[in-house]
Amino acid sequence: MKSFGGLEALRGVGFAAEAGELLAVIGPNGAGKTTLLSILAGILDADGGEVEVGARAVGWVPQQAALYRRLTVEENLMLFARLEKHEDPAASVAEMLELTGLGERRGEIVARLSGGNQQRINIAIGLLARPGVLLLDEPSVGLDPRQRARLWEFVSGLAGGGTTVIFSTHDIQEAERYGDRMLVLADGEALFDGSAEELREAVRSEAPEAADRDFETAFVAYLHHRGH
Amino acid sequence: MRWLLLKDLQILRRSPLQAALLVLYPVLIAVLVGLAISGGPERPRVALLNEVPDNARVSLSGTKLPSANVQRRICSRVECVHVHSRQEAVAKVESGDVLAALVLPEDLVNKINSLSTLAPGTPKVEVLVNESDPLKAAAVDDRIEALLAQANLALAKRIAVEGGKYLNLVIKGGNLPVLAGAVHVLGLQASARILEAIEPALPRGPLRAALSEVTEFATQASENLDIAGPLINRLAQPIRVEKVAVGGSAPPLETFAVAVAATLTLAFVAVLLVAGSLALEREENAYPRLTRGLVSTEALLGEKILLGVAVGLVVTVLMLAGLQIFVPLEWGRFGLWLAAIVVGGASLAAAGAALGAAAREVRAVSLLAFMVTLPVAFLSLVPSGTVGAGLYDVIKLIAAIFPFKPALEALTAALEAGNGSLGAPLLHLAILGVAYALIARLALRRFARV
Ligand SMILES: Nc1ncnc2c1ncn2[C@@H]1O[C@H](COP(=O)(O)OP(=O)(O)O)[C@@H](O)[C@H]1O
Ligand SMILES: [Mg+2]
Numbered sequence: 001m002k003s004f005g006g007l008e009a010l011r012g013v014g015f016a017a018e019a020g021e022l023l024a025v026i027g028p029n030g031a032g033k034t035t036l037l038s039i040l041a042g043i044l045d046a047d048g049g050e051v052e053v054g055a056r057a058v059g060w061v062p063q064q065a066a067l068y069r070r071l072t073v074e075e076n077l078m079l080f081a082r083l084e085k086h087e088d089p090a091a092s093v094a095e096m097l098e099l100t101g102l103g104e105r106r107g108e109i110v111a112r113l114s115g116g117n118q119q120r121i122n123i124a125i126g127l128l129a130r131p132g133v134l135l136l137d138e139p140s141v142g143l144d145p146r147q148r149a150r151l152w153e154f155v156s157g158l159a160g161g162g163t164t165v166i167f168s169t170h171d172i173q174e175a176e177r178y179g180d181r182m183l184v185l186a187d188g189e190a191l192f193d194g195s196a197e198e199l200r201e202a203v204r205s206e207a208p209e210a211a212d213r214d215f216e217t218a219f220v221a222y223l224h225h226r227g228h
Numbered sequence: 229m230r231w232l233l234l235k236d237l238q239i240l241r242r243s244p245l246q247a248a249l250l251v252l253y254p255v256l257i258a259v260l261v262g263l264a265i266s267g268g269p270e271r272p273r274v275a276l277l278n279e280v281p282d283n284a285r286v287s288l289s290g291t292k293l294p295s296a297n298v299q300r301r302i303c304s305r306v307e308c309v310h311v312h313s314r315q316e317a318v319a320k321v322e323s324g325d326v327l328a329a330l331v332l333p334e335d336l337v338n339k340i341n342s343l344s345t346l347a348p349g350t351p352k353v354e355v356l357v358n359e360s361d362p363l364k365a366a367a368v369d370d371r372i373e374a375l376l377a378q379a380n381l382a383l384a385k386r387i388a389v390e391g392g393k394y395l396n397l398v399i400k401g402g403n404l405p406v407l408a409g410a411v412h413v414l415g416l417q418a419s420a421r422i423l424e425a426i427e428p429a430l431p432r433g434p435l436r437a438a439l440s441e442v443t444e445f446a447t448q449a450s451e452n453l454d455i456a457g458p459l460i461n462r463l464a465q466p467i468r469v470e471k472v473a474v475g476g477s478a479p480p481l482e483t484f485a486v487a488v489a490a491t492l493t494l495a496f497v498a499v500l501l502v503a504g505s506l507a508l509e510r511e512e513n514a515y516p517r518l519t520r521g522l523v524s525t526e527a528l529l530g531e532k533i534l535l536g537v538a539v540g541l542v543v544t545v546l547m548l549a550g551l552q553i554f555v556p557l558e559w560g561r562f563g564l565w566l567a568a569i570v571v572g573g574a575s576l577a578a579a580g581a582a583l584g585a586a587a588r589e590v591r592a593v594s595l596l597a598f599m600v601t602l603p604v605a606f607l608s609l610v611p612s613g614t615v616g617a618g619l620y621d622v623i624k625l626i627a628a629i630f631p632f633k634p635a636l637e638a639l640t641a642a643l644e645a646g647n648g649s650l651g652a653p654l655l656h657l658a659i660l661g662v663a664y665a666l667i668a669r670l671a672l673r674r675f676a677r678v
Contacts, residue, residue, distance in 0.1 A: 065513065066512065068239060068512055069512060070239045070242040071239065075235070080522075109242070
């Protein structure tokens with residue numbers, strides 16, 4: 001539960017995620033996705049309810065890239081590796097450069113990189129926490145299709161390695177494609193929690209008139225039927 | 229914390245414009261202050277025609293001055309252009325080469341010397357001015373008038389002493405030097421005594437009564453004229469100025485100017501750098517990421533204040549080294565300077581942090597910091613007595629709640645002995661620093677979350 005003044009941003013949202021699971025939090029803008037992830041990250045305090053995580057750290061990648069645009073790629077990674085108190089920060093930086101494929105651009109000022117590359121560094125910084133759970137807030141916004149593909153390949157790899165990934169998106173197709181499970185949020189309420197097939201099923205039964213249309217249109221009709 | 233510090237220094241290095249402004253602006257102030265100190269108002273050029281013979285001596289009440297002294301005195305106040313004839317002086321004034329010409333006639337010294345004789349003359353000097361530029365003419369008039377007033381005062385004092393001597397002679401009697409020797413003057417007191425002695429020898433009658441009146445007059449006159457002596461002295465300088473410093477002794481102007489330049493530098497660097505750097509953490513969205521277990525709010529604030537103190541210290545010391553060109557400084561007191569700069573810098577940096585916590589855009593915060601620092605600095609320099617009492621109280625309050633004025637006091641005290649205590653402003657700075665750090669912490673916790 002979370003309110004900002006009189007506005008209830010989240011209401012009775014509850015779910016659990018397994019290790020290695022890719023959970024997509026999907027909903028239109030203003031649904032409360034960022035609020036939910038921020039509470040999970042410990043950035044925001046919930047007004048009610050609780051968050052339980054395993055022993056390993058929770059990595060958080062904010063929707064707006066949180067990095068120093070006047071520093072180089074390497075300087076950014078090095079700073080956060082040092083702040084995370086890594087024993088060998090240089091090795092961690094090398095690992096992240098490898099993982100993000102930005103090794104050749106390590107000496108470049110971040111401000112001069114494309115949005116996609118900035119987002120990769122943003123994610124890499126989140127990964128420096130060596131998290132058991134990684135929270136990605138709309139990670140693909142502003143990326144072109146090729147960058148998106150690379151991003152998801154990278155994230156899937158992480159999940160394959162046992163990291164629980166909770167990502168938010170307003171793109172139903174992306175959620176369906178990369179999420180093992182979807183949590184639909186609208187106006188702070190959880191409307192649905194289940195697999196992509198189950199969501200299609202629910203959409204079909206709620207909004208049969210749009211069932212023949214593409215998934216996105218059908219999903220919008222579904223949200224409309226549920227009063228959003 | 230050191231990694232954050234390193235990061236901020238890297239960012240500063242990558243922001244040459246900001247870094248240059250942070251350094252150049254104070255340097256500009258320093259140079260202006262330095263020039264203001266060393267140059268002073270320009271001395272007006274005045275042509276001087278000195279016709280007084282070289283061997284003439286001003287001789288009044290026993291002291292003799294070579295006439296060259298007079299010339300030296302004049303030329304220390306104005307820039308003298310020596311000319312050799314009246315025509316040359318007139319030509320220079322007319323052409324505008326000089327603002328005025330001063331003619332000291334040949335008989336000037338003799339006439340001055342005659343002032344203390346029984347046949348005093350009227351010494352005259354001639355001033356030729358070109359009044360085509362009224363502003364400059366007024367300035368020259370003021371200079372020359374002040375110069376003449378001083379000369380007149382000095383002469384009047386001497387003449388008063390001389391006059392006192394004559395008076396004394398009349399009262400008490402003595403020798404009056406005249407051309408070939410001396411004339412003995414009886415004096416009123418002796419006259420009265422003689423008359424008193426004669427009086428009983430005369431038969432009672434109108435003659436004795438008249439003599440008695442004369443005796444009485446002589447006694448009265450000698451008593452009253454005795455009082456006249458100091459009165460004549462007073463006449464030379466009717467109002468004597470007695471300066472008593474109440475409430476703190478003012479530091480020498482030059483030391484004060486250096487302290488102002490250095491404190492302005494420290495204030496701009498510490499306040500702007502810290503405010504901007506803290507706002508940058510939020511502009512880059514880094515604040516929530518950092519404070520999510522990596523760094524505490526307190527540690528982040530501490531790092532910013534350290535940054536402000538470190539950079540402020542370097543720039544301020546460099547600036548003091550630069551001001552050394554204009555004003556000699558006591559480098560032996562470096563330890564005290566350091567204390568003043570570090571404590572003052574920390575307090576100013578804390579104020580910068582409080583400003584920086586108020587908004588998330590570096591530009592907005594920098595503007596805010598500028599708009600706060602500059603007026604407060606100027607208000608802190610408003611001397612008492614130049615504005616109304618009520619307004620001055622308000623100014624004093626504003627100056628007291630921002631660390632600029634105490635930092636200025638601390639640095640003034642540190643630069644030179646005898647400029648007030650260092651302890652009180654340091655304590656003031658420490659209290660303000662803690663208060664601003666607490667405000668900054670509160671503001672960050674309240675506003676800087678996602
Ligand atoms: N700090 C805040 N103060 C006030 N309202 C907020 C704040 N953050 C978010 N909101 C509101 O809460 C709702 C959910 O916002 P958010 O979680 O950012 O949505 P999403 O990320 O799904 O677009 C929105 O209506 C938004 O305006
Ligand atoms: Mg969002």
